[in-house]
Amino acid sequence: xxxxxxxxxxxxxxxxxxxxxxxxxxxxxxxxxxxxxxxxxxxxxxxxxxxxxxxxxxxxxxxxxxxxxxxxxx
Amino acid sequence: xxxxxxxxxxxxxxxxxxxxxxxxxxxxxxxxxxxxxxxxxxxxxxxxxxxxxxxxxxxxxxxxxxxxxxxxxxxxxxxxxxxxxxxxxxxxxxxxxxxxxxxxxxxxxxxxxxxxxxxxxxxxxxxxxxxxxxxxxxxxxxxxx
Numbered sequence: 001x002x003x004x005x006x007x008x009x010x011x012x013x014x015x016x017x018x019x020x021x022x023x024x025x026x027x028x029x030x031x032x033x034x035x036x037x038x039x040x041x042x043x044x045x046x047x048x049x050x051x052x053x054x055x056x057x058x059x060x061x062x063x064x065x066x067x068x069x070x071x072x073x074x
Numbered sequence: 075x076x077x078x079x080x081x082x083x084x085x086x087x088x089x090x091x092x093x094x095x096x097x098x099x100x101x102x103x104x105x106x107x108x109x110x111x112x113x114x115x116x117x118x119x120x121x122x123x124x125x126x127x128x129x130x131x132x133x134x135x136x137x138x139x140x141x142x143x144x145x146x147x148x149x150x151x152x153x154x155x156x157x158x159x160x161x162x163x164x165x166x167x168x169x170x171x172x173x174x175x176x177x178x179x180x181x182x183x184x185x186x187x188x189x190x191x192x193x194x195x196x197x198x199x200x201x202x203x204x205x206x207x208x209x210x211x212x213x214x215x216x217x218x219x
Contacts, residue, residue, distance in 0.1 A: 001156070023108065023155060045105035045150050051097040053142055054089040061135045062088035065127075069084060069120045070200075073178035 003027045006035060076103050076195035076215060077188030079203055080116040080180065083109065083152070087117070087139040088124075092199065099197060099215050106153045110187060112180065114154055117143055162190045169206055177202050185210055 002025075009016060009028050020026060020040040028036050085096040100107075121143065124136025146152045166179065166186040173182075185206040188196045196207035197215035204214050 057089035062090040
């Protein structure tokens, strides 16, 4: 994670925001020690219709596939 | 912020009997959903398993799941982020010390990652992960399974 000292963070806030990607974090330090993190907000995303996107699929087949995932964990 | 474990995430890609619960749970949250490289590897692995299946229905469903996965990533519904791996692994190892039953490590690591990410909610269908998520102070989604 990138770091920035608190004085620089206050002084260059606009530039820091511009450089960060949405959702990216930066650690704020004071005298070399971490005092917190700043996370740039994410652009809201339109929520898909998850159920509609699964329409026509057989739940039994999906269950068999997910069983492979859980079996593979052990 | 809600953290979805890999098993929960996969119920948005592969239809299971719990798809309505997954849908209702996700609709109550807001996109984008932050995920990490563990989710990425686990989802890609399950897709590959299904595509290599001897059963044609599973191969067909695997293709559909893969298509949804790629679309959701491209649209930014699921966004892969960096995370504090060392901190999460150390927490998972610490949690492992308190276990009395052998538990697959990804089921420990997902709640540990959620805690490190300061998630307020933990979405999982696995009772073993849910117990850990609750012990770490997160609210469970769905509330009951």
